[in-house]
Amino acid sequence: MANTIIGGQGGSKLAGVGGGAANGNYATAKTSVWWDIENCQVPKACDPHVIAKNISSALVAMDYRGPISISAYGNTTLINVSVQ
Numbered sequence: 680m681a682n683t684i685i686g687g688q689g690g691s692k693l694a695g696v697g698g699g700a701a702n703g704n705y706a707t708a709k710t711s712v713w714w715d716i717e718n719c720q721v722p723k724a725c726d727p728h729v730i731a732k733n734i735s736s737a738l739v740a741m742d743y744r745g746p747i748s749i750s751a752y753g754n755t756t757l758i759n760v761s762v763q
Contacts, residue, residue: 700742707745710738717753727751 700706712734721727731749738747 701744706742708743709745710743710747712747712749714749714751715753716751716758721759 721730734749735747
């Protein structure tokens with residue numbers, strides 16, 4: 680079981696945010712976030728570590744207490760060195 684992060688032109692959001700707390704086994708399930716860093720880039724004025732903390736905090740606020748894995752993927756030659 681995994682939770683879903685939805686990305687897009689306007690940024691990323693958690694699927695189902697505002698829907699309340701985690702239910703049953705989902706509360707302790709591993710959550711994997713796959714971040715398409717090429718098509719959903721880190722804004723120039725943002726620290727990617729802060730974004731990752733915000734994702735984790737949002738999950739905790741919704742009562743998801745399982746392990747969280749956040750992985751970025753994309754062509755590293757196109758990613759700013761400060762973000763890598």
